[in-house]
Amino acid sequence: MKRILVCDDEPHIVEGLRHLLRDRDRLIEGARCGKEALARIAAACDRPEGPPDLLITDVMMPEMSGLDVVASLRSSDATKDLPIIILTAKGHAQDAAMAQEVWGATVVAKPFDPQRLRELVTAILENRLCPQVGSIS
Amino acid sequence: MSASRLYLVSPERVAEYVRAGPVRDAMAEIARLAGAELTPLPPHPDSVCDAPPESLNEIPIRYRQELRGRTIYRRDGGEAVERAARAVASLTEHLLDREEAVEDLAEAMITSYEELNMLYALLPRIVTTVHASDIGEAIVSEASRTLRCRRVSLLVLNEERTSFRVLASRGLPVSVRNISIPVRSSIAGSVLIHDDLLVVDNIDARPDLAELSVGTYEAPAFAVVRVPLRAQGEPLGILTATERQDGGEFTARDRKLLEGLSAVGASALLNCRLHAAVHRQMMNTIQALASAVDAKDHYTHDHSGRVAQLSVATARELGITDDATCREIEMAGLLHDIGKIGLADAILSKGGGLTAQEFAIVRTHVQIGASIVEHVEGLANVAKAILHHHERYDGLGYPGWLAGEAIPLASRLIATADAYDSLTSDRPYRAAVAPEAAIEELIRCKGTQFDPAVVEAFLAVVQRETRVLEPACV
Numbered sequence: 001m002k003r004i005l006v007c008d009d010e011p012h013i014v015e016g017l018r019h020l021l022r023d024r025d026r027l028i029e030g031a032r033c034g035k036e037a038l039a040r041i042a043a044a045c046d047r048p049e050g051p052p053d054l055l056i057t058d059v060m061m062p063e064m065s066g067l068d069v070v071a072s073l074r075s076s077d078a079t080k081d082l083p084i085i086i087l088t089a090k091g092h093a094q095d096a097a098m099a100q101e102v103w104g105a106t107v108v109a110k111p112f113d114p115q116r117l118r119e120l121v122t123a124i125l126e127n128r129l130c131p132q133v134g135s136i137s
Numbered sequence: 138m139s140a141s142r143l144y145l146v147s148p149e150r151v152a153e154y155v156r157a158g159p160v161r162d163a164m165a166e167i168a169r170l171a172g173a174e175l176t177p178l179p180p181h182p183d184s185v186c187d188a189p190p191e192s193l194n195e196i197p198i199r200y201r202q203e204l205r206g207r208t209i210y211r212r213d214g215g216e217a218v219e220r221a222a223r224a225v226a227s228l229t230e231h232l233l234d235r236e237e238a239v240e241d242l243a244e245a246m247i248t249s250y251e252e253l254n255m256l257y258a259l260l261p262r263i264v265t266t267v268h269a270s271d272i273g274e275a276i277v278s279e280a281s282r283t284l285r286c287r288r289v290s291l292l293v294l295n296e297e298r299t300s301f302r303v304l305a306s307r308g309l310p311v312s313v314r315n316i317s318i319p320v321r322s323s324i325a326g327s328v329l330i331h332d333d334l335l336v337v338d339n340i341d342a343r344p345d346l347a348e349l350s351v352g353t354y355e356a357p358a359f360a361v362v363r364v365p366l367r368a369q370g371e372p373l374g375i376l377t378a379t380e381r382q383d384g385g386e387f388t389a390r391d392r393k394l395l396e397g398l399s400a401v402g403a404s405a406l407l408n409c410r411l412h413a414a415v416h417r418q419m420m421n422t423i424q425a426l427a428s429a430v431d432a433k434d435h436y437t438h439d440h441s442g443r444v445a446q447l448s449v450a451t452a453r454e455l456g457i458t459d460d461a462t463c464r465e466i467e468m469a470g471l472l473h474d475i476g477k478i479g480l481a482d483a484i485l486s487k488g489g490g491l492t493a494q495e496f497a498i499v500r501t502h503v504q505i506g507a508s509i510v511e512h513v514e515g516l517a518n519v520a521k522a523i524l525h526h527h528e529r530y531d532g533l534g535y536p537g538w539l540a541g542e543a544i545p546l547a548s549r550l551i552a553t554a555d556a557y558d559s560l561t562s563d564r565p566y567r568a569a570v571a572p573e574a575a576i577e578e579l580i581r582c583k584g585t586q587f588d589p590a591v592v593e594a595f596l597a598v599v600q601r602e603t604r605v606l607e608p609a610c611v
Contacts, residue, residue, distance in 0.1 A: 071493070088533065096533045098496045109531040109585065116585075123581065 445470025
């Protein structure tokens, strides 16, 4: 069973992604803010199952941005290699470059092509993804 | 007392003057003062007069050692008539001289005019190119046209100055277009050594040359003219024209035209060599800079060189044939990370563990690189390509958040080649990815990170190169 955590402050986006990515052997959970996502991951790390197999997070969220979530995850040994997809609008391109080139997250521009996102998620879960491309990484 | 007669058998060229006009009046006056009457006769009169030949005296009119006409008078006319006959003959000789001079001048003017005309036609074609072959083509076609020769060739010396090769030709058989002609034992070589124009109307009359001639290439069946090409004292080659369409021999005008052509051609060729040397030097400098960056960034050996080579190959795959554009892409590929020279080693060697502040610094390498290259004249496009090589096709890159075609093509090419080469090379924090996996990654990022058309062309290049590297299965 693969576990995906979707983090967005808009509940309908979480629901939409849950619907889009639904599959027989997938468990898709939602988090409404960055803090909740970190708390859920930390809790999972303490349990035998460990961290989820993939985090999909929005960037623009109140209190804690998606990038802060990624930065926090990368500073912990348990989650430094956790696959992450960041959904962002073009206005946040500068931060997206950081997420991709430094933190090895996969950056997807909004609005995204649902079919492509589904393929990307499958590729990540099947461990078919290359290390991220970038000048530093 | 009836006047004695003084006959003037006028030379062909000046017959007009002698029949009427001020010259004739002056001659008639000279005769009249001597008590004689001037009778001009056409160049080849049937008969001069009724008097028996033994009673007549003649003064020859010569010009350039040739008998052109004569004055005739009766011996019994006395000394005065004889002096008048000499004066008229001398005047006619001067007249001839002037005529010839005018004609020579006219010929010279026509030649100069043709020369000017030819240069006007030629110059725009050779000053706009830096390719020796284009210059050769222009010169050969112009020589063939103005000298009306079916066969023209332009030979250039190799660097060691030991042999010639055919740079451009008209009417040469294919079999001799690629031959090498030794300087030491060829007619062309002897022309170069003597540094003089050679005109041969019949090779059989010149056994010394026949002995030197290199097979069918150099043995002319017809009149041939060869002229050495020299610029600033440096020998460059030989221009040869032969097989005149009218089968005639070469005139002074032809030689002059050919010399003019060779002078223009030589300076254009020298120019082109200097240009190539400057370009080579610039590429060497750029190579050195690129290696400095590669060394600093802990990239594997020659990352920049491979990015440049792959980018240019991809550009060609996309149908870009313009040399200037390809050169810009190559330079941009070599220099794409030059801005990292300005970054602290501590940051570069950190790899994946950068803070947001450190990454903000790393990102500036595109602006630093562009501003370094911007200062070099003529590299504005290269600077632009460097500035945008971290843009993403979907607009999520930096520094301009440009998307799609708004990103310079060179930048899109470099972004793809850079990603591929990074993935397939070892990094301190991860091992190299197999080419197949890197290709899959490029395909996955087609349209988001990379230009789809560039990725398609890039894959064609990589697949072809892999095929070349791996021996074909039997």
